[in-house]
Amino acid sequence: MINFVHTQSAHCESGVAANLLSHKGIKISEAMAFGIGGGLFFGYLPFVRINGLPLVTYRSAAGHILKRFGQIPGIGMYRKRFRSSDQAMAELDAALDASIPVGLQTGVYWLPYFPKALRFHFNAHNLVVYGKEGDDYLISDPVFPGPVRCPAEDLAKARFASGALAPKGKMYYLTEAPQHLEKRSLIVKGIKSVCKMMLDTPFPLIGIKGIRFMAGRLKKWPQRLGKESANLHLGHVVRMQEEIGTGGGGFRFMYAAFLQESARELQDQSLLDFASSLTSAGDNWRQFAVMAARVCKDRALQGDTYIAMAEQIHECARLEEKVFRQLKYWLEQQP
Amino acid sequence: MDRIDKSFDNDITDGLKIISYVAGNDGNHELVPDSMWHPVSIVNRQAWQEIEKKIESSKARIATGRVSCLHYYMTSSLMDTGLLAKYTGQPRWLVCLHMIPFFFNRLRAETLNKYVKIFKVSQNDLIQGKLESSVYNEQVHSSAG
Numbered sequence: 001m002i003n004f005v006h007t008q009s010a011h012c013e014s015g016v017a018a019n020l021l022s023h024k025g026i027k028i029s030e031a032m033a034f035g036i037g038g039g040l041f042f043g044y045l046p047f048v049r050i051n052g053l054p055l056v057t058y059r060s061a062a063g064h065i066l067k068r069f070g071q072i073p074g075i076g077m078y079r080k081r082f083r084s085s086d087q088a089m090a091e092l093d094a095a096l097d098a099s100i101p102v103g104l105q106t107g108v109y110w111l112p113y114f115p116k117a118l119r120f121h122f123n124a125h126n127l128v129v130y131g132k133e134g135d136d137y138l139i140s141d142p143v144f145p146g147p148v149r150c151p152a153e154d155l156a157k158a159r160f161a162s163g164a165l166a167p168k169g170k171m172y173y174l175t176e177a178p179q180h181l182e183k184r185s186l187i188v189k190g191i192k193s194v195c196k197m198m199l200d201t202p203f204p205l206i207g208i209k210g211i212r213f214m215a216g217r218l219k220k221w222p223q224r225l226g227k228e229s230a231n232l233h234l235g236h237v238v239r240m241q242e243e244i245g246t247g248g249g250g251f252r253f254m255y256a257a258f259l260q261e262s263a264r265e266l267q268d269q270s271l272l273d274f275a276s277s278l279t280s281a282g283d284n285w286r287q288f289a290v291m292a293a294r295v296c297k298d299r300a301l302q303g304d305t306y307i308a309m310a311e312q313i314h315e316c317a318r319l320e321e322k323v324f325r326q327l328k329y330w331l332e333q334q335p
Numbered sequence: 336m337d338r339i340d341k342s343f344d345n346d347i348t349d350g351l352k353i354i355s356y357v358a359g360n361d362g363n364h365e366l367v368p369d370s371m372w373h374p375v376s377i378v379n380r381q382a383w384q385e386i387e388k389k390i391e392s393s394k395a396r397i398a399t400g401r402v403s404c405l406h407y408y409m410t411s412s413l414m415d416t417g418l419l420a421k422y423t424g425q426p427r428w429l430v431c432l433h434m435i436p437f438f439f440n441r442l443r444a445e446t447l448n449k450y451v452k453i454f455k456v457s458q459n460d461l462i463q464g465k466l467e468s469s470v471y472n473e474q475v476h477s478s479a480g
Binding site (some may be wrong): 008009010029031051079109110115116117118120121143147162166231235236238239243244245247248249253254256260272275276279290292293 | 347348350355357363368369372374375379380383385414462474
């Protein structure tokens, strides 16, 4: 069996990237993988519906982090999607026989080891399979404290889950990795891509503009949708922001951790200041979540209104815009 | 987020500890294993209450004969006709037809089989309109090594 070291992480995709790289001898933390992969994002896309509710995302598209890692010079990544389930499972077994830990994209709904309350039809989950015992696969699922097992039949179903972001049996593994990662340029590139998405996009629904757009919409939900539906929409935003896999504060705390680690790596004090500003943006997101949870539970205090929540989100936008403008200026100073 | 500000709820993750980033006193973020943050439990429960409501209304509609038992299985599997159509490899309008008892009662065994596979129920249950619990209710929590 492959001697694969499982490390628990907050977010599945960056956790898988970090675990796979660590297996190849490159020690990298999850937060660093998240930052280098340019994982932070904001998008409010009301025309895409999840269970009838608008798509809100605080992270980049599924697969973005891994794709960026695959593009780093010196790192070779094998990626494949399949049409047939049998072929996909056969290729997984072949890779395991060759002692290669394999990353998979799966749906969450079909994984029996997931807590019941989190089994929604979410298809962009990532995990690493590192062995097979009888009919069970041994899995290092980064959001779990320890390794887990999954029967082959369920894993096959999870790999071929249908719906939005269908994984189509996607599997990937590292074919080569350099002795040492030159982190400086990767950190700078990672920050650059996030700044570009948050500040310089022309689309009004993503980045800082997207945050403000959502605040504007959120304010009108009670009038437009009625109280019950407005509360459902609100709960959905909070779930996307805080539920399993975000590390808290809609990935803002994870990105702050990345900035802190980068500050140590590059010996640059200013990154620490940006990290603490981003942490206060994350705290603001959490205050919004607390207020929203009270409203959803019908325990609203005086002042817990949709208007107040929209204000809170505007404050988040203001704080984040400041951080990313400073980061952009910092980028210009870099050699 | 400060350590002091957190309150917990053990329910929704079945005692599973997840980790999140928490700023310590020096402002440095550390990974801390904990239960799910309390507001998340509230909104998660809200989402499930909504699903339960839909399941109840589906049961009521089946009782009055307005929809077939397939509607219950679809709702309790958190699917809609579009997703069910994708899973069973049929066009959506066909799945919509199968929701109507008149058409559902006349389904061929092979078509029924597609639903049997996806919902993990027996063909007899489907034909007799028995309402079994959904896939996520029969979960086992196991860990390796």
